[in-house]
Amino acid sequence: KAGVTQTPRYLIKTRGQQVTLSCSPISGHRSVSWYQQTPGQGLQFLFEYFSETQRNKGNFPGRFSGRQFSNSRSEMNVSTLELGDSALYLCASTSDPGGISPLHFGNGTRLTVT
Amino acid sequence: AQSVTQLGSHVSVSEGALVLLRCNYSSSVPPYLFWYVQYPNQGLQLLLKYTSAATLVKGINGFEAEFKKSETSFHLTKPSAHMSDAAEYFCAVSDPGGGFKTIFGAGTRLFVKA
Numbered sequence: 001k002a003g004v005t006q007t008p009r010y011l012i013k014t015r016g017q018q019v020t021l022s023c024s025p026i027s028g029h030r031s032v033s034w035y036q037q038t039p040g041q042g043l044q045f046l047f048e049y050f051s052e053t054q055r056n057k058g059n060f061p062g063r064f065s066g067r068q069f070s071n072s073r074s075e076m077n078v079s080t081l082e083l084g085d086s087a088l089y090l091c092a093s094t095s096d097p098g099g100i101s102p103l104h105f106g107n108g109t110r111l112t113v114t
Numbered sequence: 115a116q117s118v119t120q121l122g123s124h125v126s127v128s129e130g131a132l133v134l135l136r137c138n139y140s141s142s143v144p145p146y147l148f149w150y151v152q153y154p155n156q157g158l159q160l161l162l163k164y165t166s167a168a169t170l171v172k173g174i175n176g177f178e179a180e181f182k183k184s185e186t187s188f189h190l191t192k193p194s195a196h197m198s199d200a201a202e203y204f205c206a207v208s209d210p211g212g213g214f215k216t217i218f219g220a221g222t223r224l225f226v227k228a
Contacts (some may be wrong), residue, residue, distance in 0.1 A: 004157070033215065043204065043218040055214050090157055099208060100146055100165050103216055111115030 004093050005107035018079040021109045025072050025093030032074040037088040086113045116209050120219035128227045133192040134174045135222045137205030148206040200226045
């Protein structure tokens with residue numbers, strides 16, 4: 001069974017630009033969560049999608065948005081990039097969000113904003 | 115709200131020594147608890163999970179963790195460290211009533227000395 005796939009692996013953007021990151025979950029997993037990982041803040045929850053519906057959102061500004069498609073693939077978008085958005089963005093899928101089943105993570109997208 | 119505290123952002127042990135990584139959670143109801151490991155430039159991988167079936171949980175790579183409700187702790191141990199155990203370890207908690215998200219501790223980086 002293929003794991004969670006995130007593309008691209010690396011991105012370099014300039015302040016003010018926008019970026020879209022992609023995530024393909026494990027087949028059969030309908031829940032996709034996104035996390036931002038930085039050295040200072042650790043893993044911060046961004047949002048969770050299930051069957052194309054956002055069910056929970058973390059404490060991030062509106063510049064951070066996401067969506068999920070009918071095949072469970074998900075994208076997140078960050079508009080008007082700031083230097084502080086530089087981070088590793090991790091996507092995770094599960095069959096049972098907030099419950100007994102663990103999260104399965106992709107290898108992440110490393111975003112650098114200059 | 116759920117929270118997870120990992121004591122010690124860095125732990126250093128000698129090869130062959132005991133590994134002990136500490137984790138405390140805050141919850142009035144025992145949640146589901148997990149330990150994940152992250153190697154450089156990779157996503158997180160599940161080491162083990164507690165789901166109330168047994169208080170001593172065995173995971174991959176010789177790791178185990180003991181759930182102690184009275185201490186709200188879920189410490190991770192391994193009897194004998196190996197160089198390949200050097201990585202960052204995250205304790206995490208999910209709560210069925212917690213909005214479909216998993217909360218992570220700040221992480222503990224394990225160094226193994228030869």
